[in-house]
Amino acid sequence: MSYVTTNDGTRIFYKDWGSKDAQPIVFSHGWPLSADAWDGQMLFMLQQGYRVIAHDRRGHGRSDQPDTGNDMDTYADDLAAVIEALDLRNVVLVGHSTGGGEIAHYVGRHGTSRVAKMVLVGAVPPRMAVSDIYPNGLPLDVFDGIRKGVADNRSQFYLDLSTPFFGFNREGASVSEGLRQSFWRQGMQGSIIGQYLCVHEFSEVDYAPDLRAIDVPTLFIHGNDDQIVPIGNAAELAVTMVPGSTLTVYEGAPHGLTATHQDRFNADLLAFVKG
Numbered sequence: 001m002s003y004v005t006t007n008d009g010t011r012i013f014y015k016d017w018g019s020k021d022a023q024p025i026v027f028s029h030g031w032p033l034s035a036d037a038w039d040g041q042m043l044f045m046l047q048q049g050y051r052v053i054a055h056d057r058r059g060h061g062r063s064d065q066p067d068t069g070n071d072m073d074t075y076a077d078d079l080a081a082v083i084e085a086l087d088l089r090n091v092v093l094v095g096h097s098t099g100g101g102e103i104a105h106y107v108g109r110h111g112t113s114r115v116a117k118m119v120l121v122g123a124v125p126p127r128m129a130v131s132d133i134y135p136n137g138l139p140l141d142v143f144d145g146i147r148k149g150v151a152d153n154r155s156q157f158y159l160d161l162s163t164p165f166f167g168f169n170r171e172g173a174s175v176s177e178g179l180r181q182s183f184w185r186q187g188m189q190g191s192i193i194g195q196y197l198c199v200h201e202f203s204e205v206d207y208a209p210d211l212r213a214i215d216v217p218t219l220f221i222h223g224n225d226d227q228i229v230p231i232g233n234a235a236e237l238a239v240t241m242v243p244g245s246t247l248t249v250y251e252g253a254p255h256g257l258t259a260t261h262q263d264r265f266n267a268d269l270l271a272f273v274k275g
Contacts, residue, residue: 059194
């Protein structure tokens with residue numbers, strides 16, 4: 001397996017497929033998952049001739065599980081370490097959920113000199129939790145409940161969370177036990193401390209300054225039945241903060257639309273990258 005070692009000695013696992021001469025697509029996963037969440041996109045974009053890279057965030061997947069650095073500043077710097085170690089340029093950054101926050105914060109800290117385009121899907125920016133600036137955000141006790149679920153019995157919590165994540169609690173939904181088990185497996189592969197601390201990073205960090213720093217073509221994709229990251233305080237606000245960006249809304253789609261709407265998302269991703 002392939003790893004990049006960061007400045008604090010943490011090893012970050014990554015997958016890197018395709019020709020080194022091809023344009024790189026770099027994927028950042030959501031919480032509490034791993035690079036495996038992007039398998040459907042990596043295979044598809046590889047088959048279209050692109051180089052595809054996805055890493056496991058520290059404390060997640062196959063990366064090291066330190067009790068330090070589980071914050072968005074470090075996540076963004078870890079992503080920079082992968083990009084720089086592989087000397088990637090003309091990169092398309094694709095982030096889902098917390099990964100959307102990560103790629104935005106990467107730009108806020110490291111700029112866009114290596115970035116060609118960005119795609120944020122079901123992404124958490126600008127901020128999930130309620131505050132004076134975001135009065136329509138989710139109550140803080142929602143995130144306290146997530147932390148309690150992780151601390152008390154994360155195995156059951158992740159299995160239960162997979163149902164609304166993929167919209168399988170909606171009438172007429174075609175439930176995939178395989179997707180639910182994959183979500184559980186990825187969650188349990190990570191560390192409890194890293195996942196517990198990450199809850200603060202996806203809920204209470206204000207990504208507005210990062211969004212305003214984005215100066216490359218940017219596409220937001222969000223389902224309007226996202227039960228995890230409601231669209232109203234996420235993409236519908238974020239698109240107003242990134243000049244020239246566009247928002248594509250998937251009618252009735254859940255948070256995990258990259259899996260439930262894989263063919264449509266892959267086609268939209270390819271069209272945006274090519275455009």
